[in-house]
Amino acid sequence: MNSIVLAMNCFNDIEAAKLCFPIVAPLIDGVILIDGAWEGFPSKEDWSTDGTPEFIMSCMKGKAFTLIRLPKRFSGIESLNVHQEFLDRYWDWSRLWYFRWGCDWQLIPAPGFTMQDVAQEFSDLKTGKYDAFKYANVKFIHKNPGQEGITEGFLGLHDMKGNRRAISHDCIWLGEERVARHRDKYPAFVLPKSMINHRFIDRPEWRMKAQQEYYTRRVQYILKSEVLSENYPLTPNPNVSGYDIEKVLTEKRKH
Numbered sequence: 001m002n003s004i005v006l007a008m009n010c011f012n013d014i015e016a017a018k019l020c021f022p023i024v025a026p027l028i029d030g031v032i033l034i035d036g037a038w039e040g041f042p043s044k045e046d047w048s049t050d051g052t053p054e055f056i057m058s059c060m061k062g063k064a065f066t067l068i069r070l071p072k073r074f075s076g077i078e079s080l081n082v083h084q085e086f087l088d089r090y091w092d093w094s095r096l097w098y099f100r101w102g103c104d105w106q107l108i109p110a111p112g113f114t115m116q117d118v119a120q121e122f123s124d125l126k127t128g129k130y131d132a133f134k135y136a137n138v139k140f141i142h143k144n145p146g147q148e149g150i151t152e153g154f155l156g157l158h159d160m161k162g163n164r165r166a167i168s169h170d171c172i173w174l175g176e177e178r179v180a181r182h183r184d185k186y187p188a189f190v191l192p193k194s195m196i197n198h199r200f201i202d203r204p205e206w207r208m209k210a211q212q213e214y215y216t217r218r219v220q221y222i223l224k225s226e227v228l229s230e231n232y233p234l235t236p237n238p239n240v241s242g243y244d245i246e247k248v249l250t251e252k253r254k255h
Contacts, residue, residue, distance in 0.1 A: 002126045003029040005091065006101040007083035011037050014050040016104035016203055022059050024107045027122040030064030031056060032083050039073045088161055097125050099156035106197040113193045121193040134158055134186035141197045152190060
């Protein structure tokens with residue numbers, strides 16, 4: 001039997017979390033939540049003050065939940081490494097689906113299906129129906145200004161222990177200024193019954209403006225290959241981001 005664990009980031013996301021997270025919570029087995037403002041995010045606060053982590057924990061109803069607050073502001077790339085390092089240490093990757101998940105991601109059925117079908121699909125993931133695959137994509141509905149429509153995007157990985165060199169949601173750093181998409185490197189599929197309605201447009205106006213400013217800078221940061229080669233070399237050292245995972249955990253529950 002597989003477990004489905006969501007790797008999430010939050011920072012004062014209570015509106016989006018209340019709208020979206022209760023839908024997916026009954027279908028999963030655990031959450032690893034990194035709370036805090038990102039590197040370069042325009043905010044004086046370092047961690048959430050609106051109760052987002054507490055709300056997500058309450059929805060898990062005693063299931064595995066880990067809250068991580070890093071000792072300094074992090075980039076999106078660094079958070080991928082921390083999530084995966086924690087999974088390497090405390091979960092069995094051979095029985096795990098690791099899904100990257102946003103606080104503003106609302107799980108919905110694909111056309112022609114129902115939420116009962118979605119629940120069955122998550123059950124199929126747990127019982128091993130898709131174990132031949134290492135990489136899962138999902139279709140997104142976007143309603144953001146200038147980004148309306150349906151796209152196919154990265155959702156998660158299965159049986160991928162030690163894969164910490166991700167440089168974005170769906171790419172990995174190969175060294176020597178080379179990158180590769182996970183789906184081109186590993187057996188991949190698209191969830192047929194489930195979709196995600198990206199509710200970014202429903203965030204408060206201040207958050208939308210601040211996050212757009214952040215993402216503009218983040219894209220520029222990701223594309224600097226010299227930065228990537230310096231910070232994320234091919235190395236067996238699991239702490240390439242400079243974090244000691246034992247020192248940054250604020251809450252750990254055994255699963």
